[in-house]
Amino acid sequence: MPRQLVEKRFPLDLKPSLDTVWTLYSEAKSAHWDPSRSIPWGEWDAGPYDPGQIAAARRVWSHRLWLAYGHLASTPALLVRFCLEHRRESDPKYFLSVRGTEEAWHVDAVSRFLDRLGGAIGGPDTPAYAELFNDSAYAQALDGDVVLEGFVAAQVAFRLDLDLALLDAARARTRDPVALRILDFLVADRRRHAAFGWLYLEARQDRLTDPMREAAAAQLAGLCRLELAGLQLPALAEPGIADELAAAYESVAEAGLGAAPRDAALAAFGGAVAQSRAKLAAHGIDLPQLSHRLGTF
Amino acid sequence: MNAPTILEKPEQRFPIDMSTAIPKIRDLYLSATRNQWDPRTDVDWSLLQPEKIPDEQREAARLWWSRRGWGEYGAVSESPAMIVRFYRDRLPPEMSLFFAIRSQEEARHAEACYLMAEHLGGWVEEPQVKDFQNAVSTHGVRKMALDPDTSVEMIFSALILTLEEYAFDWFRLMVETATNPVANRVLRLIMRDEVRHCAFGWHYMEQRMPHLTPEEVARVRQAAITSTEQVELTGYRVPWMAADSEATRIENEIDRLTWEGGLGATVEEAEKPVFVNCVKRVRRQFMGLGIDLPMFHHPRIGEF
Numbered sequence: 060m061p062r063q064l065v066e067k068r069f070p071l072d073l074k075p076s077l078d079t080v081w082t083l084y085s086e087a088k089s090a091h092w093d094p095s096r097s098i099p100w101g102e103w104d105a106g107p108y109d110p111g112q113i114a115a116a117r118r119v120w121s122h123r124l125w126l127a128y129g130h131l132a133s134t135p136a137l138l139v140r141f142c143l144e145h146r147r148e149s150d151p152k153y154f155l156s157v158r159g160t161e162e163a164w165h166v167d168a169v170s171r172f173l174d175r176l177g178g179a180i181g182g183p184d185t186p187a188y189a190e191l192f193n194d195s196a197y198a199q200a201l202d203g204d205v206v207l208e209g210f211v212a213a214q215v216a217f218r219l220d221l222d223l224a225l226l227d228a229a230r231a232r233t234r235d236p237v238a239l240r241i242l243d244f245l246v247a248d249r250r251r252h253a254a255f256g257w258l259y260l261e262a263r264q265d266r267l268t269d270p271m272r273e274a275a276a277a278q279l280a281g282l283c284r285l286e287l288a289g290l291q292l293p294a295l296a297e298p299g300i301a302d303e304l305a306a307a308y309e310s311v312a313e314a315g316l317g318a319a320p321r322d323a324a325l326a327a328f329g330g331a332v333a334q335s336r337a338k339l340a341a342h343g344i345d346l347p348q349l350s351h352r353l354g355t356f
Numbered sequence: 357m358n359a360p361t362i363l364e365k366p367e368q369r370f371p372i373d374m375s376t377a378i379p380k381i382r383d384l385y386l387s388a389t390r391n392q393w394d395p396r397t398d399v400d401w402s403l404l405q406p407e408k409i410p411d412e413q414r415e416a417a418r419l420w421w422s423r424r425g426w427g428e429y430g431a432v433s434e435s436p437a438m439i440v441r442f443y444r445d446r447l448p449p450e451m452s453l454f455f456a457i458r459s460q461e462e463a464r465h466a467e468a469c470y471l472m473a474e475h476l477g478g479w480v481e482e483p484q485v486k487d488f489q490n491a492v493s494t495h496g497v498r499k500m501a502l503d504p505d506t507s508v509e510m511i512f513s514a515l516i517l518t519l520e521e522y523a524f525d526w527f528r529l530m531v532e533t534a535t536n537p538v539a540n541r542v543l544r545l546i547m548r549d550e551v552r553h554c555a556f557g558w559h560y561m562e563q564r565m566p567h568l569t570p571e572e573v574a575r576v577r578q579a580a581i582t583s584t585e586q587v588e589l590t591g592y593r594v595p596w597m598a599a600d601s602e603a604t605r606i607e608n609e610i611d612r613l614t615w616e617g618g619l620g621a622t623v624e625e626a627e628k629p630v631f632v633n634c635v636k637r638v639r640r641q642f643m644g645l646g647i648d649l650p651m652f653h654h655p656r657i658g659e660f
Contacts, residue, residue: 060360063502066433066498068429068430068433069426069481070481071425071481071482072479073425073429073466073467073470088392088394088396089394091392093389093390094389095389124374125369125370128369128449132439132443132444132452135436135437135440136436138432138436138459139434139436142429142433152432152463153463156459156462156463156464157460157463159439159456159459160457160459160460162456163452163453163456166374166449167385173374179374181371182371182372183370192367192369192370193367195363195366197367197440198363198364201502
């Protein structure tokens with residue numbers, strides 16, 4: 060049973076205290092966009108694509124929706140957690156409130172694109188793949204026994220860096236103007252979201268204790284199991300778990316509709332893991348080499 | 357020992373259904389997306405001219421805007437919990453989309469109040485009198501949001517259909533009486549968001565009421581009564597409704613000085629008729645849902 064925290068609101072400091080996070084918050088406020096108006100929906104033309112490519116794009120963008128949808132709950136939960144922790148800085152609370160809005164826009168934008176591709180697919184083909192998504196990150200965020208710094212290291216810094224790397228790799232191969240514009244916004248927002256994780260760890264560097272580092276390492280280990288099972292990169296899934304989705308990524312990459320081919324995605328994944336490992340090591344948090352049948356990351 | 361919450365049950369993300377079930381809430385989400393504002397850049401703070409405000413009024417307004425900030429912060433820390441609840445209950449996605457923006461709106465309200473207090477002499481971190489802390493600290497939304505035995509409809513009844521409606525009319529009155537251009541601008545911007553917050557609750561309830569059992573309707577009714585009697589009428593929002601005490605007298609004096617300076621706040625004689633009319637309107641709106649709210653009583657108002 061998650062341990063519930065009890066809020067002690069006063070004294071309440073709303074003064075900005077972390078310049079780097081405050082800057083991110085200010086940038087986010089001025090970068091707002093509107094999924095209904097900021098995407099060139101009028102330029103969408105299914106004509107150049109064959110039905111197989113459209114069906115594949117429907118799968119790939121549905122996968123993106125499944126991932127984004129989970130953040131609708133986990134980000135507000137994290138915001139609540141920051142508020143429940145006595146005398147936590149105000150800047151993360153402000154920032155997370157904007158991140159929540161941006162993730163709502165991600166869900167909306169991806170969903171609108173899916174409407175044009177034939178509609179969102181409600182879930183994965185196999186129960187085994189679906190189970191990867193049920194990590195209850197929102198419940199972890201609200202569990203007083205889960206170390207907040209560990210959660211930020213794993214679920215924000217590391218996880219969103221992977222997400223960012225994969226989105227960036229997809230954007231680099233995207234030619235369709237609608238898909239490209241959506242990815243532009245997703246990447247720009249995610250860059251700030253991931254940066255927040257690293258900047259917050261940096262800001263708390265002097266207060267990190269060994270038990271916190273161990274908790275972070277344990278949370279990272281749990282998350283890596285999901286990632287290596289193909290949560291964000293279906294090519295990593297065991298055969299029979301997400302085969303059609305992995306194949307769809309290849310087809311969509313070739314069509315320029317919003318995905319990276321397998322090798323490019325694996326390279327992006329490996330690069331992000333390596334960079335995260337180095338950044339985590341600077342905070343004394345251990346991220347071991349990740350072994351997988353497709354390679355070591 | 358902790359009471360069970362909705363967090364114990366494992367996540368079940370699928371199937372995800374993105375179809376819109378409540379178009380009016382979808383429209384509110386779109387409106388919120390298009391009406392973003394930034395307290396730092398959408399308010400001309402130079403017009404505040406704190407040096408021209410008498411010290412006594414400026415100090416009172418500083419305290420009042422800090423208190424307002426404590427209240428707005430309460431929503432920052434509590435309304436995101438509602439999204440977790442929507443997610444767990446698999447409610448229509450437009451509800452989570454709207455509430456995500458609503459959470460940001462609450463944060464910018466808190467930021468705007470903080471900036472007002474800072475410009476008026478400095479943000480105050482806590483009530484001067486400790487007794488007042490409980491009155492402004494929480495109305496229990498987070499606990500309700502995570503409690504599987506408290507329905508979403510009960511929470512909306514307690515929070516949005518009553519407390520937020522009362523607050524909305526209060527803001528409208530303050531917009532009419534705040535003569536300082538910056539105070540007026542901030543109040544107006546906050547009120548613009550609050551319109552959507554109130555509408556959200558009614559749109560949801562209109563859609564849900566036909567599906568509730570008589571027992572569930574009775575609990576929704578009781579939630580409205582309880583929040584009105586035990587939260588609103590005990591001075592959660594305005595101190596003139598609180599029981600007499602040293603803390604109440606201090607806070608009432610702060611409100612009066614702030615109001616006299618045209619810097620926000622209301623006072624008992626100005627707000628009482630507005631509040632009574634607001635409760636009458638809310639009662640009519642509940643009647644539209646098929647719920648008959650009783651008359652209420654407050655020592656300073658009588659029966660209304």
